[in-house]
Amino acid sequence: MLLSKSATPELPEDVILSVEDLEVSFAAGTKAQLRAVRGVSFQIARGETVALVGESGSGKSVTAMTIMRLTEYDGASITGGRVLMRLKNGKVADLAKLSDKRIEALRGADISIVFQDPMSSLNPVFTVGDQIAEAVIHHQEKTPEEARQIALNTLKLVRVPDAERRLDQYPHQLSGGMRQRVMIAIALACRPSLMILDEPTTALDVTIQAQILDLVRALQDEIGMSVLFITHDMGVVAEVADRVCVMLKGEIVEEGSVFDIFAKPKHAYTRALISAVPRLGSMADKDAPEKFPLLVFEPERALAEVTE
Numbered sequence: 072m073l074l075s076k077s078a079t080p081e082l083p084e085d086v087i088l089s090v091e092d093l094e095v096s097f098a099a100g101t102k103a104q105l106r107a108v109r110g111v112s113f114q115i116a117r118g119e120t121v122a123l124v125g126e127s128g129s130g131k132s133v134t135a136m137t138i139m140r141l142t143e144y145d146g147a148s149i150t151g152g153r154v155l156m157r158l159k160n161g162k163v164a165d166l167a168k169l170s171d172k173r174i175e176a177l178r179g180a181d182i183s184i185v186f187q188d189p190m191s192s193l194n195p196v197f198t199v200g201d202q203i204a205e206a207v208i209h210h211q212e213k214t215p216e217e218a219r220q221i222a223l224n225t226l227k228l229v230r231v232p233d234a235e236r237r238l239d240q241y242p243h244q245l246s247g248g249m250r251q252r253v254m255i256a257i258a259l260a261c262r263p264s265l266m267i268l269d270e271p272t273t274a275l276d277v278t279i280q281a282q283i284l285d286l287v288r289a290l291q292d293e294i295g296m297s298v299l300f301i302t303h304d305m306g307v308v309a310e311v312a313d314r315v316c317v318m319l320k321g322e323i324v325e326e327g328s329v330f331d332i333f334a335k336p337k338h339a340y341t342r343a344l345i346s347a348v349p350r351l352g353s354m355a356d357k358d359a360p361e362k363f364p365l366l367v368f369e370p371e372r373a374l375a376e377v378t379e
């Protein structure tokens with residue numbers, strides 16, 4: 072039997088997301104196009120955490136936002152590839168080809184995203200409870216009372232202390248860490264099968280960052296969802312990831328289990344990222360704490376090193 076081109080795409084049973092040869096370009100003036108993502112492919116299994124790591128500007132956010140089909144609002148277009156996702160109803164869809172209406176219905180429900188800066192993502196004039204409830208009412212037929220109950224349960228799920236009282240507070244009344252928990256609660260409200268976290272802890276101090284990473288891990292055990300975790304920090308990767316994709320200049324240059332990436336990194340760029348993480352005990356012979364070494368990386372030099 073001849074399959075027509077519109078045949079439903081297929082995915083292995085345990086795969087939630089399969090990004091295949093994705094290419095995303097921004098229209099740059101009238102002449103050249105900026106290819107921000109070039110031939111990117113990776114898969115995420117059910118319950119798995121994949122870290123997308125790379126320095127600023129390497130194309131991590133564009134990849135994530137394109138999966139959600141949000142980059143098109145910034146003038147980008149998908150110039151190649153597929154984004155296959157197993158939806159909650161069991162069907163597989165190519166997100167790159169869905170109509171605006173269908174992708175809008177999936178955002179928040181099947182797949183959700185948490186950004187770095189919770190203050191600019193939360194609406195200052197609505198209470199925390201209303202903002203979580205809105206996500207529920209938008210996607211599910213719930214009464215306001217039911218939605219409030221779900222909001223309360225979700226705030227408890229993300230370990231917000233005194234959740235009942237927090238429901239009626241406004242974002243400015245919460246600390247940065249609590250706001251990020253609220254963002255995660257909004258993202259979780261409809262129990263998506265995939266949550267994308269784009270540098271969720273970058274703006275937080277280390278103690279709060281560790282708490283949020285703990286939370287993400289615990290939630291994953293409890294809910295069994297898949298996570299795409301974006302970061303530039305290999306220390307964070309070691310904390311959360313099962314598998315790692317290393318991005319450089321719009322391409323994935325190395326992929327492997329978190330163990331293999333740290334134990335035997337192949338690409339010079341991966342090694343440079345790892346060496347930027349201070350080792351335990353490396354300050355032992357120092358009199359005072361030192362500044363964290365900033366990653367200064369010259370991709371051309373490293374690429375030359377690998378090909379030598």
Ligand SMILES: Nc1ncnc2c1ncn2[C@@H]1O[C@H](COP(=O)(O)OP(=O)(O)O)[C@@H](O)[C@H]1O
Binds near residue numbers: 126127128129131145
């Ligand atoms: N709205 C935009 N318009 C034009 N170019 C963009 C836009 N957003 C991102 N880019 C370009 O895409 C590339 C990747 O950016 P991004 O995915 O944000 O990097 P990061 O890895 O830091 O998340 C960068 O070169 C950036 O300049």
Ligand SMILES: [Mg+2]
Binds near residue numbers: 131132133269
């Ligand atoms: Mg980014």
